[in-house]
Amino acid sequence: MAKDMTLLWGSGSPPCWRVQIALEEKNLQGYNQKLLSFEKGEHKSKEVLEINPRGQLPAFKHGKIILNESYAACLYLENQFKSQGTQLIPEGAAEVGLMYQLIFEAQPLAQKIGEVLYYNWKVPEGERHDSAVQRNKEALKEEMKIWEGHLQGCGDFLVGKSFSLADVIIFPVFAYFIRNGGSEERYPNVAAYYKKLRDRPSIKKTWPPTWIDGPGMGTLKDI
């Protein structure tokens, strides 16, 4: 059904995962795929660079059409397969507006998680400062509080009464937060949302394989 699509992906990457969820929701199973290892540097391999010259995963193509940015891939799939599988853009103006607003507010959230998790990887040794580490943690705590507010009174889904692009895009970010030790107690609304959606078929089927055997590193435990 989706034999003209190819996805190169890495386990545990929210950007990769959301493309996988979108493909499932749009009934686009059967695409070509390959799991690559970030640890082994396979995201810089020739086969990735041929699709994604930035050397990042996901690297995704539909025929000759390249969609390496995960948001782009999700929006494209919904645009091209509107009437297939789950309708991922809601009908009402209020729901459409909230959906778009949330998916773009999720970008600072993901960025702040990354700034805490990857500080030592991003910042050369001689440029590291405890004050910066502390500031990044505080910024992530503030961001998580904003999301606790967004999720106050949230039903089964982030927007209205049905699963939408907001869930496709944002669920993997919360799952990533929790996987890396983020507190379910301090952010109960986030945790409740996470628990409601984690067994949805599209999500369960694409759960990062490296997350199945044993716990994460706990790096975010004091957030």
Place this chain on the structure above:
Amino acid sequence: MAKDMTLLWGSGSPPCWRVQIALEEKNLQGYNQKLLSFEKGEHKSKEVLEINPRGQLPAFKHGKIILNESYAACLYLENQFKSQGTQLIPEGAAEVGLMYQLIFEAQPLAQKIGEVLYYNWKVPEGERHDSAVQRNKEALKEEMKIWEGHLQGCGDFLVGKSFSLADVIIFPVFAYFIRNGGSEERYPNVAAYYKKLRDRPSIKKTWPPTWIDGPGMGTLKDI
């Protein structure tokens, strides 16, 4: 026509500008608007915080629907006013795919420009390193080279033969680069694209007022 819309904006901010361009293209003139000053800290004022609790501009609402993230606002306006004004999402799959891919690749571009321009503002004095400044500049140069490649053989617009969301979203970023001293000689494809679009009515009408009297600071001149 658009009396139920309110935009609080700052001059010279690509996120604000793209919302203004989208509103013009969708024939949504006549909205309530207020120009605020970043220098005076007006983006942290009560009237902004009431719409945008993050204290950022743009702060935009349509009735009770809040769209503060500029990408969200542009996508929402196109979704809600599809058949009004310029059609901002193209028809063909290849064009749709390229459009989405480009608008999300513009996020690292804008981020890298910001990391060079605002280093001293973002990084406390005791944490600054010349090596980081240099690395940020090199990263922006590499990013600009990618865009020179993307624009090779580009016609009047970023995607296909018509103006699209890619132009709405990305033109202000290139204009910002050039306004801040970015080289038109080293990036001739970017400069050619900029010159082709700068007199488009929606763009000319919304040109940042603080850019009209005199040149910018030239901070990006060695990029």
